[in-house]
Amino acid sequence: MFGSGMLKGLATTLEHGFRRPVTVQYPEEVLPLPLGYRGRVTLVWDLEKDRYRCTACGLCAKACPVSIIQITRAKDEKGKPMPYPETFEYNLLECIVCGMCVEACPFDALTMAPERELAVRSRVQADQDREGMRIDATPKTEPQRIRTHGLGQ
């Protein structure tokens, strides 16, 4: 019969009209993020040693494809460089969230935070220095790091 194809399509849409919609009403309902989600890069703070795990080796800066990490080493009282970062600059606006830096770090000092609301109102707010990037090394953040493999592991 001419028109049967159209009627099938009409029937399908009508049937969908009575189903419950599949969309999620954000921000009242939020879907959970999976473990291993790649979000914003954050520095890990070691609760036992009470310092960042970062030793300012610079491997993450070398691994980044877009070169947005800049690290300067801290100096102790005598002026000798020590294995601790003085400033750790990470440009949130240009990060491509690839995770190469996290994989490259041999000290488990970087991880990717499961944050999804990253919008900022100005570029200044987005430039993160070391204090803004802090995250505590609670057991919850540990598993995120364990499962990523770097080159040569």
Add this chain to the structure above:
Amino acid sequence: MIDTINNIFGIVNKAIGDFVAGFLPAWVAAAIMALIAIVAALVFLIVVVMLETYLERRVLARMQDRWGPNRVGPWGLMQPIADVLKLLMKEDIRPLVADKWVFFLAPCIVLVPSVLAYAVIPFGRGMQVADINIGLLFLLALGSIPTIGVVLAGWGSANKYSVLGGMRAAAQMISFEIPLLLSLISPILIVGSLSMVDIVKSQSNIWYIVVQPVAFLIYYISGLAEGNRSPFDIPEAESELIAGYHIEYSGIRWALFFLAEYMNAFTVAAIATTVFLGGWQPLPFLSFIPGYLWFTIKAGLLFISMIWVHASLPRLRVDQLMAFNWKVLVPVSLANLVLTGLGVSLWQYFVG
């Protein structure tokens, strides 16, 4: 009790009429009564159009497995008000090389006939603004005027794409008026009168959709095409190259075109209800629901079916559209008319 609810508007109208005629001269009283009728129809129209814009987005969304606007007000019912406020606050842009008066007049010419059509549609028993004895002819004549507005809109925008869009829209609107007319005349042969009130009254035994299903279908399809609704929405298709005759209109000017389209859609539904679905006549076992609610429900369901068609069917190409009209709709509606005429005269000959 049921009778009171059914005639509530008539009772209120009569009360106001008697009160006003008490202390005012007759012509002032008549003018005030007419004004009240007009205002009532306009209020109904505005509420209906706002509900239409809301329903279109909601029903379309539900058919696409998503929610639709449900944030602004309870169930999103304030969404049309938010839309109107936003459009009012937009900048009024006019192309410098556009003809100022043509650009200004085009939306008015498109909108005014759509509003005027509600002067003759009977919303309930005794509830129409004017009962003229050529009601249907009046409506059909009004349906031809927006074509000029569309051509003016296309030409007045001084944009070669909108000129082409306007021409295409005008060609479509003119062509589809023929099956529209022919399919509406078929039930008229049975009724014998062009007055809308008579048409509704004569459907108290049987609705004309049962007697003239083909005419109903052709009227529905031609109505979709007249109102530039899917699947005939080539003139305003956003994914087409030439985005339509109202491309240069923004803010409240565009809102007028938008309103006119929705009013047209409801007019098509309202005329279909009046001529084919019995107007305000209730179904025999549900006569406790008042007539005006019946009318709204029937026309509303027809409008929702238009949204359903919008969600499900793709758009026809312009030449396919025209071919469909001239090769399918016009011959079928002509055949329907001839058969109806034969049937009516045979009936009159044998039954009297």
Add this chain to the structure above:
Amino acid sequence: MAEITLHKEQTISTFPMDTEDGTLVVNFGPQHPSTHGVFRLVLKLDGETVVDAVPVMGYLHRSVEKLSESRNYLQNVPFSDRLDYLAAMCNNMAYAVAVERLANIEVPERAEYIRVIMFELNRIASHLMAVGSFANDVGFYYTPFIYCFRDREDILDLFEMVSGQRLTYSYIRFGGVSRDLPDEFIPALRKFLDKMPRQIDEYERVLDTNEIFLARTKNVGVLPPAMAIDYSVTGPVLRASGVPYDLRKVAPYSVYDRFDFDVPLGKVGDIYDRYMVRIKEMRESLKIVQQALDQLPGGDVRAKLPKVFKPPKGDAYGQVENPKGVLGYYLVSEGGVEPYRCKIRAPSFINLGVLRPLLIGYKIADAIVIFGSFDVVLGEVDR
């Protein structure tokens, strides 16, 4: 289709915007809801009919090939994601195959099977997007688009579980894959595989037999097989014209020779056939994923590679059957950490070569739908 006369200099400046012979030059500009990206098409119209067409690309050029020359092989993996951003796993695979051929890396079995699963799932996702936006171009008001995207969301959730991202995964790397599958992946994948065939049936119900859809798409944009081969067209566009060239059967890479699947072909080469080929390929991909899941072995997911990766001097060409065509990576190495030259053979770019002869003679509405049926992604076209 009409006879084509090539202009002496095929540039836009020789296309005057107001012509004397009554034709209209219209710019189907880079900003348009229907161009699937920033693509410009200058059309010369005679009434409604297209008389000539000049595609203009380059609005999304990001010089990926040049940037690749100053980054090491691992850092180039995210760049390969961003070529055809709708099928990032497939691009990663092409790059991985190229580097593995360059450095003779042996990939573990489990990694190969995981790669095949990801590749075919991404093919389904890409075809869903193609079918959805094609239906949108034809005129369905977003309804099949949203249905297709609803299922694409399920695939993207699977990918998010595995790699952490929804669009640019950097998951398939040379040597294997970057992470092993999480525990919740396989049950979720099985649930998806159970549900998907019914969803494809639903698309066919809405689209396939619709008379208006058939009237819009049958015998429109017909590409004869000889012409398709002449213009180096690959992918579903080629197979819709009836040429049985699928790299997974002709020159199998990875473990594709262990799976049993068909290669759907079209008959006429019109846009309806291209749509049909994509729908059928989705079903075939589901078969492949099911077989790969059943045969999935245990073991390592990465080969052992040195910390500083320096492939030997030489060159290699790695090609895979992307959802859009054949994606090829030509890598030249001088023995250092960075490639000397990285040339990308992008299928959408090559397929666009046949757009101009195909558009001539059709109406504007058809021109848009023909372009939509090619399923181009501008990320690939412009690199």
